[in-house]
């Protein structure tokens with residue numbers, strides 16, 4: 168299958184183990200050059216914008232875009248981002264309408280799509296992004312494809328636990344005020360808060376211990392919390408339950424209903440159940456949606472328990488072939504609409 172051959176070629180760029188095309192890097196540039204070649208082979212007109220995003224445009228209806236990104240995390244997988252670009256070339260070639268886009272620097276904060284929006288670059292009439300789910304829900308449901316309802320909102324901030332730094336040898340257990348022990352209880356409360364709200368997740372991924380020495384009782388600990396939920400009400404409830412004062416908060420970003428409908432219908436037309444699910448990860452589609460572009464996302468099932476940002480990332484050829492079909496049919500409809 169040509170899509171898989173191409174994903175393998177991109178995977179080889181930058182040297183293993185895993186996909187290594189961070190932004191900015193020579194490997195990301197090389198991937199863009201290789202993909203530009205495939206766009207030309209498909210008869211598309213290649214353009215690079217001021218922020219070095221790459222476009223391959225058909226002759227007609229160029230303002231309907233499909234695509235994703237070509238950069239990866241260090242030691243990433245074959246599918247994250249690259250699938251949406253490679254499949255997008257197939258779709259635009261087959262339909263003969265629309266444009267395929269490869270955005271720069273998605274993994275470090277949507278660099279390319281944000282720059283495009285910030286400079287008021289020509290935005291599309293609609294944007295469709297095919298992406299791997301990067302989670303286990305479709306695999307658990309036994310379904311190859313899903314339609315994204317919204318990109319989850321998230322809040323980040325810190326919880327601080329105060330204690331009293333003291334001697335690790337001479338301070339009796341009942342005379343201690345250990346900030347790290349208090350924060351251990353705090354981490355469990357963060358977990359329980361997320362578990363009590365459907366669809367919510369919360370993570371303590373980083374902590375800073377003071378004074379951070381093996382023979383000193385910790386006097387102060389800062390926990391950095393990442394809390395996410397599928398809609399604004401649940402995000403507010405989660406933040407309140409954790410007791411977090413967010414230093415950063417972004418609301419959930421809904422995908423456009425008209426694009427969700429087209430994707431659902433094209434999935435159902437193939438005899439499959441059209442499930443909808445929120446995206447727990449951020450995507451370029453969220454940046455364009457925030458800028459007012461009607462945007463939609465199609466997820467393809469991730470295997471291996473949904474692992475992503477890892478060389479173990481996997482989707483099957485059958486599922487990807489189906490996803491390319493649905494993407495193509497959806498583009499055909501969107502690019503034919505008056």
Ligand SMILES: [Zn+2]
Nearest residue numbers: 247248273298
């Ligand atoms: Zn991605």
